[in-house]
Amino acid sequence: MSSVTIRGIKKRYGALSVLHGIDLDIADQEFVVLVGPSGCGKSTLLRMIAGLESVSSGTIAIGERVINDVPPKSRDIAMVFQNYALYPHMSVYENMSFSLRLRRQAKDIIDRKVREAAEILNLGKFLDRSPRQLSGGQRQRVAMGRALVRDARVFLFDEPLSNLDAKLRVVMRVEIKALHQRLKTTSVYVTHDQIEAMTMADRIVVMNAGRIEQIGTPLQLYDTPANLFVADFIGSPSMNVIHGTLHIDAGGVHVEAADGTRLAVPQVASGRDGQKVVYGVRPEHMTLAEDETGAPAIVEVVEPTGANIQVYCKLAQTSVCAIFTERHEFRPDQQISLTCPPDKIHLFDAESGLRL
């Protein structure tokens, strides 16, 4: 069993606290992505799982075994580093076989395992080259191959695609996901890119300033973000947010923005009349209102991407983005009316940021 259990993990560097109590359960064979802005502590958490950083308090366990005091070399974890960390004085073959040679495995077994991994990752013809003769994508594959040959219980990825260009990142994302589907090894993947998180994860852990904001499947986070931070972080372009006041009366519920614009809102489970709230709706859920119930907006900038049209407009004195897949004609300064389906509206308390 290669589940990873993290309980009450805290990390301090002297007086500076970077992780404030992390609880996380990663199931066997699961692909979990830790995502968050720079400095949120995701890499620190990953390195603590790897054993490269000490644990200030709390426990980390793989399966049934608590590994706090187990050195990295004995944890049976393979790691892919952001800068690849390939041994420059060894060939690709030697890089990939290093861990097996350390374990003094038989030469023919080493050869078979290395060639199998090279086959999976299309590295067959690069085995005799040295790392400096490879491109970025090839080096990253060698780093993955080095992890692959080991049959480790857990794979850790520390922003492995950050140093690659955009196109290559898309290709490698698919490769990593395909690899996981094939090998089914428990994997923990760190990234600051929410698109990588959404496309690759079984579950996503959104972190911010040393705390977990929300854990869920990609669509759970997308459809029901627990707070403003998650709502803003997940989804590109980000969710539109408009500040206003909640009004609950006999006629129904609505949010009134600072300039008086009324925004229709479905029934909310919690929320008081007069509460300061944040009204959120994703750009892709906005539509043009057919009747008078829409909110008035003024077009500022139109960006046709080909697949859709991104329209930036001013609504209730706030800049919002609306994405339309249908081809409309928009001009700057044009007055339009926007609405969205009631089930796609998100409401958050303005002070705490929590979802209502």
Add this chain to the structure above:
Amino acid sequence: MPSKLRRSIFYWLILSPLVVVILFPFGVMFVTAVRPRDELFVYPPTWGFSEFRWENFAEMWVKTNFGGALMNSLYVSITATAIALLLSIPAAYAMSRYHFSGKGAYRTFLLMTQMMSPIVLVLGLFRLMMSLGLVNDLNSLVLIYAAFNMAFTIWMLQSYFNSIPRDLEEAAWMDGASHLTSLVRIFLPLAVPAITVTAIFTFINSWNEFVLALTMMRSSDDYTLPVQIYAQVAGRYQVEWHHVMAGTVLATLPVAIVFSWLQRYLIRGMALGAVK
């Protein structure tokens, strides 16, 4: 004439006085070493001579106990270099990779000791060696050279070690290597250029050192090469200049060869040490 060629010629012309000044003594040294004895003091002095008297070298070797002094110099330089490196590499590794209290003070200490020349401290060092019973023993020089070079070697090695990514050792640990294994199989092979450069510096400093060797070594059998050559000139009624120059040629030759062979490491090492 293409401008690049013109520029080269121009620069050579500007630099030529400097080249002459630097190469002139070496030229005189070589010519004096190979000319016959009776042509040493012709007046006016001339570059030309009748024949290449290579026997000067053989005579010099025997007469001045050159072989013995050469062995002494080699022993002292190689051993001092080895000891300095043996102790500097772990020290530089610790400075580069670990945090420990007193690290800043230690670094300042290293910097300060580099400013001290052993020549200034020769009296104190002599008394120290006396109390250790090492006067007139080559090992006194080994100890002193190793100690005084270490400040420089630790400083230089640490700068270079800082440029070796920590990821590599971490990757080795994840692959199952112990700290020692990752140090020996991953780190040290990458540190070879820096270690080589540092070794050259230490070797050359030890080879050329004169004042301490003159002070510590009392009997001519134990002289190192610079002192032995000096002894052919100092306090003599008659100086065999062709032998002296032949000895000097041979004394400077190993250093020149080592320098030219390893100069690419030298430039790279200096640049890396300087930038980091």
